[in-house]
Amino acid sequence: MTSLDLLATFLEIYRSGSLSAAAERLGISQPAVTGQLARLEEQIGEPLFLRSRKGVVPTPRAAALAARVSVHLDGLVGVLDSAQTEPTLRGTVRIGGAAEVMTVRVLPALAPLTGRGLSLHVTLGLAEDLLAALVDRRLDLVVSAVRPTHRELLAVPLVDEEFLLVGAPAAAHTLSAERLRTSPADALAAFPLVAYAEDLPIVRRYWRSELGHRPLNPVALVVPDLRAVLAAVEAGAGISVLPRYLTESPLAAGRVVQLHHPEVPPLNTLYVAVRRGAPDNPALTVVRDRLVEAAGHWGGL
CATH class of the missing domain: 1.10.10.10 (Winged helix-like DNA-binding domain superfamily/Winged helix DNA-binding domain)
Structure with missing residues (x-):
């Protein structure tokens, strides 16, 4: 040999x-x-x-x-x-975040750390619930779409999410470009919505900031996973507002199209949060630093 x-x-x-x-x-x-x-x-x-x-x-x-x-x-x-x-990492770091960004961005960035001995336990959920778990010491780090305000938490901006209004190509063919330019809310009013939750949190914020009022559209489908929202939009169930990092591939492939182009893209900042004054944990520090470093290469999400 x-x-x-x-x-x-x-x-x-x-x-x-x-x-x-x-x-x-x-x-x-x-x-x-x-x-x-x-x-x-x-x-x-x-x-x-x-x-x-x-x-x-x-x-x-x-x-x-x-x-x-x-x-x-x-x-x-x-x-x-x-x-x-790179030194060996010992112990377990308990992290939390929304299922979509954890799956597409966070976990791929942290996965190599497991080769150094680190164990990661991941909780998926809504920001408010995850931040409460962080305060209660059930989690060590949270990637949050909501700015943490609890005095026990220390949060730093991680990356900005950019949101796009998208629909299936067939939806774009029925839109009047002139009407969309002069009265976008009216031009879009007949399209059913696909939403993340019944109170339309993401869609409502886009409509208010970019179109001036709450959406009056009928709601066709509600599903608490943005990847499922995207799949429903691709299949023609309706239109929705989604972060760019989820729509880049289907936009490039022509499976969805951007229906509205605001002058300034609407953004939402993601934060990485830990507890203040927590005992020194080298593994947690490495996880936080790795996320901040990786986010510098993500650009706007």
Whole structure:
């Protein structure tokens, strides 16, 4: 069986084009590199490089071998480097947030921490309930769409959600562009709504801020999951207001269309909240810092 050390040396020679350069990058002597290459060529049964005045030239067999092993060796190096530079995390961090943003953004950002030993327990729900659980010490961190006001909580802005009014393509075909421009609420009044809750929290806020009053539209469907709202809108059940991070893919694919384009997109800030004066918990600090760092790459949600 071929040693990983021999393959790593071979790959360094292949990439650097020189035995001496490979020895320097590996931190070993050139005779050692020459010896390892000779052993690998013996195992394979043919030369892997042709010597020249400028270094070495890989044979077709070497090129094929490099293509097969490079991704695997690079992955192993990445794992080892991560293990050496990032300390092990111990314990459990209990986090909470809305199902949609946790699924699409938060959990993918935190998942790599489990490879360092961290255990994450996740609670999905409404912001008010989750913040109450944080105050009661049943949670350690909450990603909240509501700005926490309890004096025991410390919250920092995480990222802004941008909301879009969307519908199935068929809905857009029946809209009058002129009427939508001059009287958008009237132009949209006949379309049924798909809502997150019976009191239309997201839709109502959009209508008031962008159209000037509460929505008077009939309500076709209520479902407490924005992903299900999106699925119903795609299927033609009605129109709704959804965060951009959920609609980017279906918008690009043409499964939904943006029906209204306000001059200033309506935003809602997400916060990451923890308890003030909580005992020092290195794992919790890492989780919070990782979220803040990841949110910097999300842009507006």
